Amino acid sequence: MKVLYRGYVTGPLLIALWSVTVVVSAAVLLSLGTGLPVRPSSLVSLLAGAVVGLLLPSVQRHIAVSIAATVVFALLTVLGMGPMQFGEEVGTLSEALAGAVTGAAVSLSSARILADMPFQNLDRHEFEHCVIRFLTAFGFVVFTAAVLIPFGVMVATSLKSQQELLQNPLDYSIDLSRGWGLLRSYKELFADFNFGSYLWTSFYVSVITVLVTLLFSVPGAYAVARLRFAGRRQFSQSILLIYMVPMIVLALPIYMAFSLTGLRNSVLGIILIYPVTTIPVALYILQGYFRGIPVEIEEAGLMDGLGRLSVIRRITLPLCLPALASVSLYVFMIAWNEFLLAFMLLDDPSKFTLTRGVAMLNSSEIPRQHLMAGAVIASVPVLALFMGLERFLTSGLTAGSVKG
Amino acid sequence: MARTAPPQGNKPLQKQEARLAWGLLLPTIVGVALIVILPLLAIFWISFKPVTLGDLRPPSAIANERMRGDMALPGDTATIEYRLRNSHAESQVTDVRLVDTIPQGLSVVALDPRCELSGQQLDCNLGNWEGGHRETLKIPVVAQMEFPQGPPRVRETIADITGSGKSVLAGLDFTFQNFVAVFNARDFLSVLWATVFYTVVGTIGALVAGLFAALLLDKSFRGRGFLRGLFLFPYVAPVIAAAFTWVTLFDPFSGSANALLLQMGYTETPINFFGKRPLALIMVTVFEIWRYFPLSFLFILARMQAVDKDIFEAADMDGASPFQKFRYLMLPQLFGILSVLFLLRFIWTFNKFDDIFLLTGGNAGTRTLTVNVYEQAFAIADIGAGAAVAVVIFMCLLAFSTLYFRALRHEEEL
Numbered sequence: 001m002k003v004l005y006r007g008y009v010t011g012p013l014l015i016a017l018w019s020v021t022v023v024v025s026a027a028v029l030l031s032l033g034t035g036l037p038v039r040p041s042s043l044v045s046l047l048a049g050a051v052v053g054l055l056l057p058s059v060q061r062h063i064a065v066s067i068a069a070t071v072v073f074a075l076l077t078v079l080g081m082g083p084m085q086f087g088e089e090v091g092t093l094s095e096a097l098a099g100a101v102t103g104a105a106v107s108l109s110s111a112r113i114l115a116d117m118p119f120q121n122l123d124r125h126e127f128e129h130c131v132i133r134f135l136t137a138f139g140f141v142v143f144t145a146a147v148l149i150p151f152g153v154m155v156a157t158s159l160k161s162q163q164e165l166l167q168n169p170l171d172y173s174i175d176l177s178r179g180w181g182l183l184r185s186y187k188e189l190f191a192d193f194n195f196g197s198y199l200w201t202s203f204y205v206s207v208i209t210v211l212v213t214l215l216f217s218v219p220g221a222y223a224v225a226r227l228r229f230a231g232r233r234q235f236s237q238s239i240l241l242i243y244m245v246p247m248i249v250l251a252l253p254i255y256m257a258f259s260l261t262g263l264r265n266s267v268l269g270i271i272l273i274y275p276v277t278t279i280p281v282a283l284y285i286l287q288g289y290f291r292g293i294p295v296e297i298e299e300a301g302l303m304d305g306l307g308r309l310s311v312i313r314r315i316t317l318p319l320c321l322p323a324l325a326s327v328s329l330y331v332f333m334i335a336w337n338e339f340l341l342a343f344m345l346l347d348d349p350s351k352f353t354l355t356r357g358v359a360m361l362n363s364s365e366i367p368r369q370h371l372m373a374g375a376v377i378a379s380v381p382v383l384a385l386f387m388g389l390e391r392f393l394t395s396g397l398t399a400g401s402v403k404g
Numbered sequence: 405m406a407r408t409a410p411p412q413g414n415k416p417l418q419k420q421e422a423r424l425a426w427g428l429l430l431p432t433i434v435g436v437a438l439i440v441i442l443p444l445l446a447i448f449w450i451s452f453k454p455v456t457l458g459d460l461r462p463p464s465a466i467a468n469e470r471m472r473g474d475m476a477l478p479g480d481t482a483t484i485e486y487r488l489r490n491s492h493a494e495s496q497v498t499d500v501r502l503v504d505t506i507p508q509g510l511s512v513v514a515l516d517p518r519c520e521l522s523g524q525q526l527d528c529n530l531g532n533w534e535g536g537h538r539e540t541l542k543i544p545v546v547a548q549m550e551f552p553q554g555p556p557r558v559r560e561t562i563a564d565i566t567g568s569g570k571s572v573l574a575g576l577d578f579t580f581q582n583f584v585a586v587f588n589a590r591d592f593l594s595v596l597w598a599t600v601f602y603t604v605v606g607t608i609g610a611l612v613a614g615l616f617a618a619l620l621l622d623k624s625f626r627g628r629g630f631l632r633g634l635f636l637f638p639y640v641a642p643v644i645a646a647a648f649t650w651v652t653l654f655d656p657f658s659g660s661a662n663a664l665l666l667q668m669g670y671t672e673t674p675i676n677f678f679g680k681r682p683l684a685l686i687m688v689t690v691f692e693i694w695r696y697f698p699l700s701f702l703f704i705l706a707r708m709q710a711v712d713k714d715i716f717e718a719a720d721m722d723g724a725s726p727f728q729k730f731r732y733l734m735l736p737q738l739f740g741i742l743s744v745l746f747l748l749r750f751i752w753t754f755n756k757f758d759d760i761f762l763l764t765g766g767n768a769g770t771r772t773l774t775v776n777v778y779e780q781a782f783a784i785a786d787i788g789a790g791a792a793v794a795v796v797i798f799m800c801l802l803a804f805s806t807l808y809f810r811a812l813r814h815e816e817e818l
Contacts, residue, residue: 031664031667032664038667040668128725128726143617144634149653150650150653154649168663170660217432219429219432223425223428223429227424228422229426235429240805241805242440244805245798245801246757246774246801247755249797249798250440250443252447252777253442253443253444253450254439257443276435280436337643337644339644340757358644359644362648368658372649378644379642383637386633390632
């Protein structure tokens with residue numbers, strides 16, 4: 001450990017790792033964004049990073065190091081010995097530009113990671129702060145990439161044509177000159193694959209699920225939270241237990257019962273079953289909120305001559321509106337995203353929900369961009385709704401130790 | 405200080421309150437009983453039955469009626485044929501009875517000994533049929549009048565056939581065959597290993613990733629709200645969209661991940677991420693971590709922001725280093741939420757079906773217990789075996805949730 005507490009050891013080590021991170025991300029970004037053939041060289045990146053990491057603490061003027069790094073990275077890249085190696089068809093100017101930008105990015109961010117780290121001995125605080133700044137930067141890059149790349153690829157693929165995809169599976173640049181032609185896959189999904197109707201089915205199934213869930217869970221949650229009756233504690237525990245029962249265990253008998261009663265392959269069957277999967281969660285979240293409301297407010301209502309039910313309607317519910325909103329949003333999300341039951345119970349394409357419709361697109365005869373367009377159509381409404389009302393959902397999720 | 409515990413006793417007001425409570429809970433109890441408790445009982449019942457998909461309907465007698473021969477003038481003869489069969493290959497149908505009306509203008513020439521005729525009403529007692537029984541009942545008829553438009557349509561009067569068959573599901577014969585088959589299956593160990601690996605690594609991975617992400621966003625900076633929303637994307641998007649995107653991304657022939665690795669020189673030949681043995685299980689687990697780290701992230705972040713910052717200032721005064729502050733101050737405060745999250749996520753990961761089903765369909769060593777239920781019940785059509793696996797899952801689940809409730813109580817006491 002002692003050997004690490006020196007600026008000339010820690011600096012090069014951290015910055016070498018950081019430099020590889022930056023170069024690889026830049027190469028991936030360039031490949032996916034432009035389709036150019038780029039190959040990052042780990043060895044050169046490590047060495048270049050180590051040099052930057054050695055120079056930064058030893059030189060007072062960080063800006064000088066940055067300018068030098070920018071120029072050297074650009075030169076090396078043009079000469080074909082840089083941290084990124086390009087194929088033949090890439091022009092010198094682009095190479096120089098890419099090299100310069102990478103060099104500037106590595107050196108500027110490194111200057112911030114190392115901050116005023118001394119060249120010689122470090123104390124524990126200085127060392128740990130450097131490591132933490134490196135880990136923070138690394139974490140941001142990794143998490144953002146892990147989330148953005150799949151969703152970016154999903155959207156970009158849906159805008160491509162079959163030929164473009166076959167030609168270069170790495171090129172996700174959007175050719176804006178195609179204009180509305182970009183949206184061809186979407187047009188075909190709505191025109192030939194009935195996606196408009198799936199969208200509508202999913203929408204009303206989800207809304208009905210939300211309404212039915214609230215109708216059942218609000219009185220139930222109130223009873224569990226407020227009223228005293230024998231078996232209240234056991235009841236509250238068994239709710240939690242029930243919402244831990246895996247759907248696949250229930251799906252089998254439900255499939256059989258629905259086959260026998262003719263409810264299989266009908267939207268009614270789906271509407272009957274979705275709320276039951278969400279009521280326990282909703283009940284559990286809501287009872288937590290109800291407990292948080294001071295009893296005195298309700299007692300005041302009771303003293304003034306209201307009955308229990310009017311207390312619930314006139315006092316408790318208005319106070320719980322935020323909770324109701326968050327539960328509704330969460331239940332909507334569950335119903336909208338539900339796949340297993342829709343997949344098992346619906347066979348007739350005219351009755352599909354959106355997720356079932358997307359599952360149908362997963363066949364070798366249907367091109368990939370259609371599948372991805374379907375995935376985008378299924379994701380966008382729920383993501384948009386969620387981004388808009390994120391605060392509600394977050395509080396709802398954290399209140400109710402949630403299912404997923 | 406007055407008593408805070410609820411008053412004990414059985415006075416009218418308390419009775420009224422309890423009545424109201426049960427009244428409010430009744431709809432939920434009924435609904436849940438219908439769709440959760442009943443199916444669970446059914447699963448237990450079926451798991452002890454030798455039953456396949458084809459056995460779902462009880463065996464029944466089926467009749468198919470048609471007219472053979474031409475008929476136009478009085479005196480023309482033809483035959484009414486009833487093609488009869490038992491719908492089930494093995495089970496018996498008892499007391500089969502066929503009732504039908506012979507069309508007007510036809511008279512019966514000869515009658516099967518099992519049948520009786522009163523007026524135009526045909527009534528046959530066909531006795532008991534073994535499984536797979538088939539026969540053709542022929543009733544020759546002669547025309548009594550002219551039929552210019554061809555022979556009368558016999559199907560206008562529906563042949564009514566009844567018989568009672570005992571469904572395999574209903575009987576009282578039980579068997580342990582399903583359980584024996586499940587535990588003895590050659591791949592049972594591989595199923596168990598996949599389940600354990602997926603559950604343990606997936607849970608811990610998602611927890612660690614969530615903790616890391618929460619640490620990143622604990623400080624406030626510009627764009628933090630946006631990043632927080634972005635980090636939740638994998639969890640909020642429909643599983644089907646996320647899974648198919650991964651499958652497309654990691655496709656061995658046309659996927660970008662392989663193209664990228666090839667171009668960057670990290671591999672010589674395309675890698676079949678979701679189709680090769682140890683890799684597929686790892687990929688499925690990585691997907692699980694990717695998809696569910698947002699949930700742990702959200703909970704841990706909420707807990708972190710509720711931590712009292714004063715102790716950190718005190719620690720600063722005492723010269724604690726950042727790692728020490730995390731290890732000795734932050735982590736102990738997060739311990740409660742981390743252990744609850746661990747148990748909860750453990751149960752949920754154990755229960756997970758959709759993700760693996762969509763990514764690999766349970767192939768290449770990724771078949772967990774839940775996927776096995778589907779595989780047995782629907783792919784092999786052995787419902788009994790599927791139910792047996794489901795019962796095994798349910799038992800594990802009961803054990804886990806007992807642990808969970810213990811931990812929860814412990815957490816509440818803290």
